[in-house]
Amino acid sequence: MAAKMWLAPAAALGLAHVVFHWWIWSWQFEAFPSFRGTYPAPWRTLRAHWLTLQRLFRFATSPIRRLPDFYIIGAPKAGTSALYSYLSLHPAVKEPFMKESRFLSGMCGSRLSGLLYRSLFPTWWGSRGCLTFDSDATASLQPALAAAMYKQLTPNAKIILSCREPCSGVFSMYKMRSRIKGRGEHHLSFRDMYDLEMGLSTSVEWQNLEDLAAALDRNESVAITLGLARCVLCSSMIRGFHYADILLEFYRRFKPENVLIIRFKDLAADTESTVRRIFSFLDLPDIPLPDLTTIHPQDVMDIALEEEAQTAELSQADRSLLEAYFQVRNQDFAKLMGKPLEELW
Template sequence: MSEDILQDDFSKQSIPHFLIIGAQKCGTTSLYNYLIQHPQIIPALSKEVHFFDIYFEKGMDWYRNQFPSLESKRWITGEASPYYLFHPHAPKRIHQFIPKIKLIVLLRNPVDRAYSHYHHQVRMGTEPLSFNEAIKKEESRLKPERIEILKNENYHSPIYQNCSYLARGRYVEQLKNWMNFFSMEQFLIIRSEDFYSNPTLIFHRVLDFLGVQMLELKQYTKHNFGDYPKLNSQFRNELLTYFEPYNRELYDYLGVDFGWDK
């Protein structure tokens, strides 16, 4: 079946108008929950559909059924699967079926993101190692899994998804992969720290990007956050040093300094 036929067929159905593609532990759950309070934004059956990373074998009919039937052209729908940004096959797959999609990306200081991600996996019962040990073993854990994912597109690796603490924070590598398929105009890239400090301003930026009416929420409740000990300052500085060249490349690539030097 040709790509044009697939796209025409899919366009007859309710399709996502936007995707929040990541990054994990950067505010995606909070943002999605704010968006679906808007009367013009109708939610998917679940926030994280994970079709283009984990469930691609289920096929497009299954994906269509994750979204509501829209009775008005004023309504839009979307989902938020933060593994999409990191998954090597997701951008190609998404471009094949919804090439005009609007893409929202939240990026957080990669040290804070990694530490939050680690504690999330500990709470989920999937990470038995200490943070230091997990960081030391990350490359040996991920390398064979990535090789298998690239070799077999239908291979799903919980290790690659769950234990990628440093790799997911090398944002520039991921964005370059995405921008091989999509134009810069299709992205809204948000600094998570700005979202946390001024959710109203960022929420309105997102509404403007999506082309829906402005809305003021009564409150901006944080979702999917947890309490955990503060990261050791020496180890934090080591991680800041590790990420510095990747952050600098990101700033140069996007033309924006995110200020993640502390």
């Protein structure tokens, strides 16, 4: 009798798990096939099922969860994983469930819903007196959408952007992306990956993205398509370093004093004072910090990497190509900052 009583709820829970498992993983794999690196067969991977269960619980408890107080929006390869780890050291900062939410790429559902986004953050009572945040460098690939969405959800949020000299940032991203197993770009040369991203830059998806941002600015709700998510996630080598474009979108929607720009070089050379500067920007009390060189940020992406990239060093010809590409963009950034170029990174 007792066993019969449990049968119906257990079957309902099992069904919810199966449906939810299929829903979250199929979108991830479609939008970002390299996830398959660590989860080649999610139906047979216990860790994938455990993640599904946790996310299911978090979706169910979304209404009692909060939204970010600040965002690390990039740039990709500008130390964002390190920043995530350093800021999480503060007792008044509660880290999110995942470092990179990829919310804007549909990882919480293709309809960009604040309610579902909340699932990634702590509960109100579990984070009283604390700040929480999202550290999603994919925001800088789609700054209009990111700025409009963050503004609609959290108009008083603070924004942090770490800037790395574009050529070295691009090459760092190339080295990672070309080594991701199970992805179309696996083992491409630098020039081939550059050409691929240049090809994507003429996609109609970018106009769709602007239209979605405009709809969010009108306070409408929006849904993204798989095509858009794929286009954005496959454009992470170069676009994330269009600093002037990124900042203009955020300055249009947030107060300038809510936007902090740090230099990757300072984060690397003078880590502790850069982290303290960020604490101060976030109005967090100063705290004693451990030796930050002992903190090794984990690679948070669910990917399997090859040992070596196809192109081991950036050739002079490829560097010149990148310098030409970024010349005007960097000048625009310098003008926006009111600083000479060499002081920007």
